[in-house]
Amino acid sequence: MASGSSLLEEDLSCPVCSDIFRDPVVLRCSHSFCKACLQQYWDQKGSLECPVCRRRDSTDNPPYNLSLRNICETFLKERSQRAKAGSEVFCSLHSEKLKLFCLDDQIPICAICQISKKHENHKLLPVQEAAEEFKEKLKTALAPLQEKLKAFNAVKLICDQTAEHIKSQAQHTERQIKMEFEKLQQFLKDEEAARITALRAEEEQKSRMMKEKIEKMTEEISSLSEQIRALEQELGAEDISFLQSYKDTQNRAQCTLGDPEKVSGALIDVAKHLGNLKYRVWEKMLGTVQYTPVTLDLNTAHPELSLSEDLTSVRCSDEGQQVPDNPERLDWGCVLGSEGFSSGRHCWDVEVGGEFWWVGVVKESFSRKGDADVSPAGVWSIGLCDGEYTATTSPRTDLTVQRDLQRVRVQLDWDREEVSFSDPSDNTPLYTFKHSFNERLFPFFFSVETLRISPVKVSVSVK
Numbered sequence: 001m002a003s004g005s006s007l008l009e010e011d012l013s014c015p016v017c018s019d020i021f022r023d024p025v026v027l028r029c030s031h032s033f034c035k036a037c038l039q040q041y042w043d044q045k046g047s048l049e050c051p052v053c054r055r056r057d058s059t060d061n062p063p064y065n066l067s068l069r070n071i072c073e074t075f076l077k078e079r080s081q082r083a084k085a086g087s088e089v090f091c092s093l094h095s096e097k098l099k100l101f102c103l104d105d106q107i108p109i110c111a112i113c114q115i116s117k118k119h120e121n122h123k124l125l126p127v128q129e130a131a132e133e134f135k136e137k138l139k140t141a142l143a144p145l146q147e148k149l150k151a152f153n154a155v156k157l158i159c160d161q162t163a164e165h166i167k168s169q170a171q172h173t174e175r176q177i178k179m180e181f182e183k184l185q186q187f188l189k190d191e192e193a194a195r196i197t198a199l200r201a202e203e204e205q206k207s208r209m210m211k212e213k214i215e216k217m218t219e220e221i222s223s224l225s226e227q228i229r230a231l232e233q234e235l236g237a238e239d240i241s242f243l244q245s246y247k248d249t250q251n252r253a254q255c256t257l258g259d260p261e262k263v264s265g266a267l268i269d270v271a272k273h274l275g276n277l278k279y280r281v282w283e284k285m286l287g288t289v290q291y292t293p294v295t296l297d298l299n300t301a302h303p304e305l306s307l308s309e310d311l312t313s314v315r316c317s318d319e320g321q322q323v324p325d326n327p328e329r330l331d332w333g334c335v336l337g338s339e340g341f342s343s344g345r346h347c348w349d350v351e352v353g354g355e356f357w358w359v360g361v362v363k364e365s366f367s368r369k370g371d372a373d374v375s376p377a378g379v380w381s382i383g384l385c386d387g388e389y390t391a392t393t394s395p396r397t398d399l400t401v402q403r404d405l406q407r408v409r410v411q412l413d414w415d416r417e418e419v420s421f422s423d424p425s426d427n428t429p430l431y432t433f434k435h436s437f438n439e440r441l442f443p444f445f446f447s448v449e450t451l452r453i454s455p456v457k458v459s460v461s462v463k
Contacts, residue, residue, distance in 0.1 A: 012068075012071065012072050012075055013093075014032075014033055014034045014037050015031070015033060015051060015052055016033055016034065016037035016038070016040075016041055016051055017034060017037045018116070018117060018118045019034075019118070020072050020075065020076060021033075021034055021065075021068055021069065021072045022034045022035070022036065022072075023035040023036070023064065023069065024064065024065040024068045024069050024072065025038060025062040025063060025064055025065060026062060026063060026064075026065040026068070027050050027055075027057045027062050028055075028057055028058060028062075029050050029052075029053050029055045029057070031050050031051075031052045031053065032065045032068055033051065035064075038051070038062070042060070048060055079092060090110075091109065091110035091112070091113060093110075093112075093113065094110050094112040094113065096110035096111060096112055096113075097110060098110055098127060099111060099126065099127055100113075100114055100124045100125065100126060100127060101124065101125050101126070101127050101130035101131075102119055102122050102123075102124055103122070103123040103124065103125060103130070104119075104122040104123060105119070105122065108127055109124075158324055158325055158326075161322075161324045162324040162326065165322075165323060165324050169298075176309060184285075187285060187288060188281070191281050191284065191285075195273060195277075198273070199268070199273050202268060202269065203268060206266055206267070206268065209266065210263070210266055213261075213263070217260060220257055220260075223257070224255075224257065227252065227253075227255075230252065231249065231252065231253055234249045286458050286459075289458070290310075290455035290458075291455060291456055291458050292310075292312045292348070292453045292454070292455050292456070293346070293347065293348040293453070293456060294337045294338075294339070294348045294443045294453050295311045295312070295337065295338045295339070296311045296312065296313075296314060296335050296336075296337060296338065296445070296453070297311075297328075297335065297336050297337060297338040298311060298335075299326060299328050299329065300328050300329055300330055300334075300335055300336040300368075301314065301323075301329070301330070301334075301335040302329070302330050302331070302332060302333050302334060302335070303321045303322075303323050303329075304316060304317055304321075304333060305317060305333060305334075305335055306321070307335065308452075311338070312452060312453045312455070313450065313451065313452035313453065314335050314445055314447065314450070314451050314452075315447075315449060315450040315451075316333060316447065316448045316449055316450075327368070328368065329368065330368045330369075331368065331369045331370060332446075333446060333447065333448055334444065334445065334446040335445050336362065336442045336443060336444060336445070337442050337443030337444075337445075339442075340364055340440035340441060340442045341361075341412060341414060341440060341441050341442075342414065342437075342439070342440045342441070343414050343415065344414055344415070345411070345412065345413050345414070345415070346411070346412045346414075347409065347410065347411045347412070348409075348410055348443065348453055348454070349407050349408070349409050349410075349424050349453070349454035349456075350407065350408050350409075350410065350445070350451055350452070350453055350454070351406065351407050351451065351452040351453075351454055352384070352405055352406065352407065352408055352447075352451060353406075353447075353449055353450050353451070354384075354447060354448060354449030354450065355384060355387070355449075356383075356384060356385055356447065356448045356449070357383050357384055357445075357446065357447040357448075357449070357451060358381045358382070358383030358385075358392070358444070358445075358446040358447070359381055359382065359383065359408055359410060359421075359443075359444065359445055359446070359451065360379065360380045360381025360382060360383075360392070360410060360419065360421070360443075360444045361379075361380050361381070361410070361412055361419055361441040361442060361443060361444055362378055362379045362380075362381075362441065362442055362444045363378035363379075363437070363439050363440070363441055363442075364439050364440040364441070364442060365378065365439060366378040366379060379392055379444065380392065380419040380433040380435065381444055381446075382399060382408065382421045382430060382431055383446070384405070389401050389405070389430075391421075391430075391431040391433070393433075397431065399430055399431055401423070401428075401430070402428065405423060406425065407423070407424050407425065407454060408421055408422075408423070408424075408430070409421065409422045409423070409424040410443070412441060414437060414441070417434055417435055417436055417437060418432055418433065418434055419432070419433040419435070419441075420432040420433075
């Protein structure tokens with residue numbers, strides 16, 4: 001038997017299976033076989049004879065041929081490396097060109113392998129023909145993988161854009177939060193300064209009043225003290241001298257000053273400055289803030305729409321924004337409210353403008369992608385289009401208005417299954433939809449110019 005890298009496959013083939021030895025065992029006659037092949041042969045023969053020389057063996061558990069197993073493992077490893085390197089173009093068994101492909105064993109073989117017992121009755125094809133056939137099959141199998149890869153790359157691109165957009169959104173939102181709190185903090189600082197100024201003004205006014213009162217009383221005390229000293233001197237005079245001037249002395253003893261006034265209302269009105277301080281500051285703060293019943297959802301807006309910083313107005317922008325094509329975003333000039341409603345009564349006014357707009361509500365599941373259409377199933381709105389006010393019924397219903405609408409009031413009554421529209425300037429009804437709702441409804445705004453949600457008046461009541 002040859003050894004090393006010069007070994008041929010036939011030198012390392014089991015006489016029974018004609019394949020490279022697997023767990024080779026050696027008989028007393030020195031012939032080696034795969035352990036499984038030998039056991040199968042013995043089971044078929046019913047005796048422990050050698051498949052080559054027919055000599056009977058003395059044990060049914062022959063020892064492993066360790067040296068042969070090592071050589072086989074080395075050979076298989078080298079063959080695998082040569083195959084990976086592309087050098088396996090000749091049959092390792094017969095050194096012939098590999099011109100055929102065995103469909104049963106799925107390996108290329110040479111012409112001598114074709115007539116060997118190992119490939120007897122196997123289906124064969126020329127290598128070129130088999131390669132073309134399998135390449136076509138692989139191309140067919142490859143096509144959906146390529147399409148899947150395109151889909152994954154497209155989604156990954158959106159994910160990358162979304163990740164960047166998240167950072168940008170967070171930074172922008174953080175700046176806005178800080179600006180809003182700076183305004184609140186400035187309001188509180190200004191209010192604190194105003195109240196401290198008022199306190200100090202009261203302190204100054206009452207301190208000045210007390211100073212004037214003290215000065216006046218000091219003068220009166222001084223005058224009384226001088227009068228008393230003069231009278232006391234008269235009391236110490238000689239009797240005759242005292243009596244001679246008694247009449248004048250008695251006149252000087254008359255007190256012309258009234259009783260001193262008690263100090264009233266001179267203290268700081270602490271209750272005025274501290275009473276319900278937080279509440280009164282908050283009440284005053286209400287005059288500086290606005291409340292809108294609907295906030296626009298920036299993540300649903302078409303890229304060509306621009307929303308105000310407080311998310312209460314929308315207008316068409318000349319330049320499209322770089323935003324992710326997330327599932328919530330609409331493909332046409334529309335934006336939704338951030339909060340959906342599935343119960344109760346809700347109302348909001350919209351300041352409308354321009355020659356093309358629609359306002360109303362849409363169901364949560366309505367199609368957000370595809371061509372623009374403001375009248376699919378699940379959209380309840382009115383609008384101005386081509387100079388005509390219409391409701392998005394099917395077919396559309398023309399509306400009669402007395403004057404051009406400046407504002408539209410949208411009222412959703414989920415429990416009564418109604419969406420109604422009116423002119424808030426004089427409460428003129430415009431149109432009412434009746435429908436059985438079975439999912440959340442979102443405020444809906446569609447415009448090529450500008451729409452704005454009107455703030456409502458905020459009031460404070462104490463019970």
